[in-house]
Amino acid sequence: MSSWRESIRNVEPYVPGEQPRGASVIKLNTNENPYPPAPGVTRALREMDPDLFRKYPDPSAGMLVDALAERYGLGRDQIFVGVGSDDVLGMAFLTFFNSGRPVLFPDVTYSFYPVWAKLFGIPYETPALDENFCVNPEDYKRDNGGIVLANPNAPTGIRLPLDQVEGIIKANRDSVVIVDEAYIDFGGESAVALIPRYDNLLVVQTFSKSRSMAGMRIGYAMGQRDLVRALHNVKYSYNSYTMNLPSIILGTEAVRDEAYFQETTRRIIRTREEARRRLGDLGFTCTDSCTNFLFISHRRADAARLFEALRADGIYVRYFPALRTKDYLRVTIGTEEEMEIFYKFLASYLDRI
Numbered sequence: 117m118s119s120w121r122e123s124i125r126n127v128e129p130y131v132p133g134e135q136p137r138g139a140s141v142i143k144l145n146t147n148e149n150p151y152p153p154a155p156g157v158t159r160a161l162r163e164m165d166p167d168l169f170r171k172y173p174d175p176s177a178g179m180l181v182d183a184l185a186e187r188y189g190l191g192r193d194q195i196f197v198g199v200g201s202d203d204v205l206g207m208a209f210l211t212f213f214n215s216g217r218p219v220l221f222p223d224v225t226y227s228f229y230p231v232w233a234k235l236f237g238i239p240y241e242t243p244a245l246d247e248n249f250c251v252n253p254e255d256y257k258r259d260n261g262g263i264v265l266a267n268p269n270a271p272t273g274i275r276l277p278l279d280q281v282e283g284i285i286k287a288n289r290d291s292v293v294i295v296d297e298a299y300i301d302f303g304g305e306s307a308v309a310l311i312p313r314y315d316n317l318l319v320v321q322t323f324s325k326s327r328s329m330a331g332m333r334i335g336y337a338m339g340q341r342d343l344v345r346a347l348h349n350v351k352y353s354y355n356s357y358t359m360n361l362p363s364i365i366l367g368t369e370a371v372r373d374e375a376y377f378q379e380t381t382r383r384i385i386r387t388r389e390e391a392r393r394r395l396g397d398l399g400f401t402c403t404d405s406c407t408n409f410l411f412i413s414h415r416r417a418d419a420a421r422l423f424e425a426l427r428a429d430g431i432y433v434r435y436f437p438a439l440r441t442k443d444y445l446r447v448t449i450g451t452e453e454e455m456e457i458f459y460k461f462l463a464s465y466l467d468r469i
């Protein structure tokens with residue numbers, strides 16, 4: 117065997133959800149927003165001059181950072197931006213989890229966390245969620261090298277109340293606690309309000325869900341200056357120009373349109389609550405999700421089989437075959453019309469089995 121093969125970093129990668137093409141596909145599998153980005157984004161895209169692409173973008177993405185700082189009432193030195201929250205989270209793992217002590221995150225959560233931990237050689241432990249898929253805060257009050265909590269959690273959609281999140285941050289003043297708030301705009305209380313009080317708290321959010329811009333790849337972290345400075349030091353040791361010019365310009369437009377953001381998130385929340393009722397009528401149980409997806413199971417319908425049947429009909433949802441999630445499907449909230457087609461398929465499927 118050639119010797120270079122022995123020097124390869126062997127990793128088992130994260131597997132993202134499918135991205136099927138085609139107008140007739142109903143895509144409820146990767147928690148994207150079914151509504152377009154804010155009108156200002158479309159306008160700015162039309163007006164964008166490609167001549168600007170000759171030059172490198174602002175490595176600090178200043179315009180975008182300023183818009184976020186204003187939106188969240190933070191200083192510009194309290195915000196770090198990256199290529200989707202995956203980039204931001206990966207960078208945060210690399211920056212903050214170097215003690216050699218195990219990092220803690222739940223057994224059922226965003227499945228990228230163990231992938232980064234392995235890639236960077238970070239030891240980790242995964243306290244089990246309880247039988248209702250809830251975090252027990254006491255599991256996070258012991259010696260550790262850092263904590264990562266998706267809140268609301270994925271793929272369950274369940275939130276941890278802010279006072280319990282705060283209890284975890286307070287009990288861990290010597291480690292960095294990352295709160296991944298990819299879905300916070302659809303429910304739950306953000307930990308951003310806690311930033312002035314805790315120098316060990318990093319809150320991570322994304323433009324991929326509530327701001328309808330998954331394809332643009334924009335994520336951000338918020339925390340006290342020293343944390344953000346440490347993230348920047350690692351970023352500038354790896355790639356100065358993470359944010360491309362369209363992301364900076366279009367992301368800024370998205371943040372500026374608060375009214376549109378409020379309107380679309382409210383609409384998705386309304387559709388989610390309707391979905392919970394309609395799926396309940398069909399005999400599904402749904403976790404108490406406050407995100408833009410539902411985590412559902414049915415006593416009579418095998419989840420893996422239902423997943424395949426939906427897929428064969430052009431309706432894509434997400435299935436996680438791991439032991440604790442194998443009886444569930446994760447279903448992104450689509451438009452009202454898409455959801456009607458989904459319910460109709462389910463009603464006829466349940467009649468057939």
Ligand code: PMP
Pocket residue numbers: 199200201202203226266269270296298321322323324330334335
């Ligand atoms: N965190 C959680 C909990 C997620 O579900 C996702 C979406 N896959 C992400 C982070 C990453 O999203 P993005 O990189 O698009 O910001």
